[in-house]
Amino acid sequence: xxxxxxxxxxxxxxxxxxxxxxxxxxxxxxxxxxxxxxxxxxxxxxxxxxxxxxxxxxxxxxxxxxxxxxxxxxxxxxxxxxxxxxxxxxxxxxxxxxxxxxxxxxxxxxxxxxxxxxxxxxxxxxxxxxxxxxxxxxxxxxxxxxxxxxxxxxxxxxxxxxxxxxxxxxxxxxxxxxxxxxxxxxxxxxxxxxxxxxxxxxxxxxxxxxxxxxxxxxxxxxxxxxxxxxxxxxxxxxxxxxxxxxxxxxxxxxxxxxxxxxxxxxxxxxxxxxxxxxxxxxxxxxxxxxxxxxxxxxxxxxxxxxxxxxxxxxxxxxxxxxxxxxxxxxxxxxxxxxxxxxxxxxxxxxxxxxxxxxxxxxxxxxxxxxxxxxx
Numbered sequence: 001x002x003x004x005x006x007x008x009x010x011x012x013x014x015x016x017x018x019x020x021x022x023x024x025x026x027x028x029x030x031x032x033x034x035x036x037x038x039x040x041x042x043x044x045x046x047x048x049x050x051x052x053x054x055x056x057x058x059x060x061x062x063x064x065x066x067x068x069x070x071x072x073x074x075x076x077x078x079x080x081x082x083x084x085x086x087x088x089x090x091x092x093x094x095x096x097x098x099x100x101x102x103x104x105x106x107x108x109x110x111x112x113x114x115x116x117x118x119x120x121x122x123x124x125x126x127x128x129x130x131x132x133x134x135x136x137x138x139x140x141x142x143x144x145x146x147x148x149x150x151x152x153x154x155x156x157x158x159x160x161x162x163x164x165x166x167x168x169x170x171x172x173x174x175x176x177x178x179x180x181x182x183x184x185x186x187x188x189x190x191x192x193x194x195x196x197x198x199x200x201x202x203x204x205x206x207x208x209x210x211x212x213x214x215x216x217x218x219x220x221x222x223x224x225x226x227x228x229x230x231x232x233x234x235x236x237x238x239x240x241x242x243x244x245x246x247x248x249x250x251x252x253x254x255x256x257x258x259x260x261x262x263x264x265x266x267x268x269x270x271x272x273x274x275x276x277x278x279x280x281x282x283x284x285x286x287x288x289x290x291x292x293x294x295x296x297x298x299x300x301x302x303x304x305x306x307x308x309x310x311x312x313x314x315x316x317x318x319x320x321x322x323x324x325x326x327x328x329x330x331x332x333x334x335x336x337x338x339x340x341x342x343x344x345x346x347x348x349x350x351x352x353x354x355x356x357x358x359x360x361x362x363x364x365x366x367x368x369x370x371x372x373x374x375x
Contacts, residue, residue, distance in 0.1 A: 001053060002026045005033055005066065007040055014042055019051035022059025030059070034066045047071060050081045060093040069094060128354070135332045139262060142254045157260035165226050165261075166268030170275055172225075173218055177209070177276040180217060181283030184208055189291050198292045202302040205284035210311040211370075214277035216363050219322040222269060223355035227330035230261050231351040234334025235344040243335070253335075262327035269323035270316060277315065314370055321362060326355045 003020035016037075022030060047067060064072050075082070076090035146152050188201035234257055237243050246253050281303075288294040294302075333351035337343045 003030055003053065003059065005030075005037055007037055007045075014045045016041060016045050016047050017051065018047065018049045018063075019053070021054040022052065022062060023054050023056045024058040027058050027062070030062050034062050038066060041066070047075060049075055052082065052086075055086050055089060057089070057093050060090055061097065063090075064094060064097050069097070132329060132332060132354075135335075136328055138254055139258055139328055139331075142252065143259055143262075146255055146259060152255070154256065154260045157256075158264055161261050161264035162268055164229070165222070165264050166271055169222065169225060169268070169272055173221055173272050173276050174279040176221065177214065177217055177279040178283040180213060181205060181209060181280030182287045184213070184280075185284035185287035186291070189287065193292075199294065199302065201284070201288060201292060202294065202299055203306050205281060205288075206303045206307045207311060209277050209280035209284075210307065210315050212315070212363070212367070214280055215273045215315045215318045215322065216359070217280075218269065218272045218276045218319075219326065219359045219363075220356055222265070222272065222323070223326050223359060224352050226265060226268075227326050227333075227351045227355040228348045230327065230330030231334040231337075231348045232344060234331055235337035235347055238335065238337040239339045239341070239344060257334075258328075258331045261331060262324060265323040265327040266320055269326075270319040273316060273319040277312070310375055314375055318363065318366055321366075322359050325358050325362065329355050329358065 001020045003018070003022040003026055006017045006019075008015050008017070020026075060072075063075075067075070072090060072094045074080070076087045076094060080087055082090070185201055185205055188204040189198055192198050192200055192204075234243070237257070243253050243257075246256060285294075285296055285299045288299055289296060330351045333347040333354070337347050
């Protein structure tokens with residue numbers, strides 16, 4: 001039987017009689033009846049629910065709208081004529097509706113919204129900086145502890161990660177830097193030929209690849225290729241609760257998962273940087289030989305006479321720094337995965353973006369420092 005709500009008034013009091021089934025099947029007519037009675041119920045109105053039939057959450061929501069939270073709580077109390085199951089349903093739904101979040105406030109001033117967004121972005125950026133700094137400290141502390149105990153070195157894991165990060169990356173690094181070297185040589189030949197200084201194209205290629213392009217391009221490739229791999233691997237282990245299992249076994253996840261990857265990257269990136277330098281110079285040498293009639297012997301002779309060893313050392317010195325930062329960021333984002341596939345994808349993207357951003361910023365700071373020092 002469909003539910004009903006009848007309001008009767010006497011000389012000194014009013015009475016609300018609830019009867020029938022207050023369920024989802026009768027929601028539309030009951031909602032209209034509730035809307036009609038909502039403004040007529042006074043504070044002293046007595047509620048009679050003895051004839052109340054079937055009841056579900058939709059009906060309780062209508063009763064909450066009609067009676068209010070206080071009357072509904074009294075109806076769910078011990079003195080109610082309803083059974084224990086219905087009183088429990090009334091109490092549960094009433095508590096849920098009472099704690100329902102308030103609707104969001106309307107949008108404020110445009111300038112205030114922009115400043116709020118800037119503040120939130122800066123807070124997020126600062127939390128990322130603090131998190132990376134803390135994880136660097138944990139990694140260094142664990143590395144120094146393990147370094148003094150050769151039995152705890154994970155040589156097999158180190159070699160496996162070294163193969164994936166170094167050997168498998170040689171073709172793409174060599175090809176990309178070879179093409180970039182050819183492009184730089186084309187640009188140098190086009191611009192410098194107008195001044196009759198085509199021979200200085202050799203110096204341009206050598207300086208750019210030994211100091212900047214060799215290590216920077218390699219670090220960007222590794223950041224997109226290896227940092228994402230580290231994050232996906234550790235993130236999948238987090239999603240499968242394998243990291244928690246490692247901790248339950250009394251082992252240190254940083255020692256097992258982070259140190260072998262970071263150590264492999266510390267060895268791989270300098271080697272890849274050397275390959276990138278050689279490939280870029282070979283690409284430029286090929287263009288000089290075909291477009292400027294500068295033979296390979298003359299090309300190498302100009303490099304030997306005009307380019308100092310310090311430029312090579314500056315480029316190679318950046319490689320371990322970039323490798324450490326890329327490895328730490330990739331592993332940290334893997335540990336931040338919450339457990340879902342979407343989280344793995346989000347943090348993998350974040351690891352690549354943070355790694356590339358950090359590499360470029362550190363390279364710019366290093367270039368300014370070397371310029372001021374005259375290196």
